[in-house]
Amino acid sequence: MIRGKGTLWNGVLLGLGFALMLAALYLIFVYVPTEETMGVVQRIFYFHVPLAWVGLLAFLVVFVCSILYLWRRDAKWDTIAASSAEVGMVFTTLVLITGPIWAKAAWGVWWAWDFRLTATLALWLIYIAYLLVRSYTAEESRGARFAAVLGIVGFIDVPIVALAIRLWRTQHPGPVVFEGGLAPSMLLALLVSIAAFTVLYILLVGQRVSLRNLGTELKRLKG
Amino acid sequence: MYYLFAAYTIIWALVFGYVLLLYRGQRKLRREIESLKERRDRTE
């Protein structure tokens, strides 16, 4: 984190995140009415969607930082990219776990190859590839370069993959996933939840970045 | 509903697990840095 201002920022974010998460929990479990068709299980939605959103946001950050890294060759961009990818991977994994749980409870099937989950699966695979490239390359700087290339190509690919899967789905329709409008109370809960998770994302990436920086400093000390 | 409970439990397990990993990593690195600094100070 930024020296000096670091702990202040950290404190603010932590407080904000805690407050938001508390608000989100209240909204999700107390405020929002139970949905008609699916019942209580539908509340998974209020975590599932923000997780997916943050997963995509994290990849956007990877994309931007990858470009910056290849352009400026400043290691800090690579550190942020790598950290964002890790956190994004965790969140995307959670999307892929909560999705089937919700699906099983609401529709009786674990996996229906529907558009959103399938596209998330593709994103997840690209994330894995990104993280593997880093660990499977001998030198660090090379690994960083390769990962940056993958970050750029991968991010550009994601909308195309999504488009292709969506078209594929319209050709071969399956069970309809949750659609339809949102009542204002639901929208509120969802938005607060998204905000809470975004702050959580920022906190986690910040921690991961400082962990990485510690590691680099350690290597420097060892000489 | 058990499914709802399962979903939330998994979310928190994973997030908490990741935070734990980060925390352990931090502790280990900080200890190494401290010991290195000690050794350097001792030899000076």
Add this chain to the structure above:
Amino acid sequence: MKGLFTEVYAILWKELISGLRTKEIITSVLVFGLLVLVIFNFAFEPGTSTRETVAPGILWAAIAFAGVLGLNRTFAAERENSCLEGLMLCPVERHVIYWGKLAASFIFILLVAAIITPIFLVLFNLPLFMPRLALIVVLATLGFASIGTLFSALAANTKARDLMLPILFLPLVVPVIIAAVEATGLVLDGRPWGDMATWLQIMIAFDVIFVIVSTFVFEFVVEE
């Protein structure tokens, strides 16, 4: 402009010559592709309608896997002989190297596809003359080649390089595979051009976008 063309052609020629010297690669890749066709065939009951529906998928699975294998082997052989370092010594811009390699990979995969596809048509008792299928094969092959060339250069420099390329390559070419399979299915059903239009557009868009992106990004993969 003419100088550019000569440079690309020179690299392509060099690639082809060294590629053709390694006939073993081409033959083994072909055999592998055929095996995929046959094994997948056993996965499905003959004569049922399921088999007809999955036929396009089988074809493209075979081409995709054979393609990845071929790209892997070619770049591995290159690496062993330090060909890339030699190429880098040439006073050409990096993206020219990419285009030369792209052309070579394209021809290679096209060759593999051109042999596997007729055999596939025979095994599934389909008519052999299918110009629309040829178009699909060309577009999809370009898509495979664009991503494949970029990432085989990358994967060749990692540990576990044989596994790295499929892991990198396959998720990224999902749109090509989906589009190729769907379009092939429509062709085999005898549907008109209009139905296939969207899929062809996706493949063309993919090809254009990723040839361009790879051109810009290739230098970062091969730099020292």
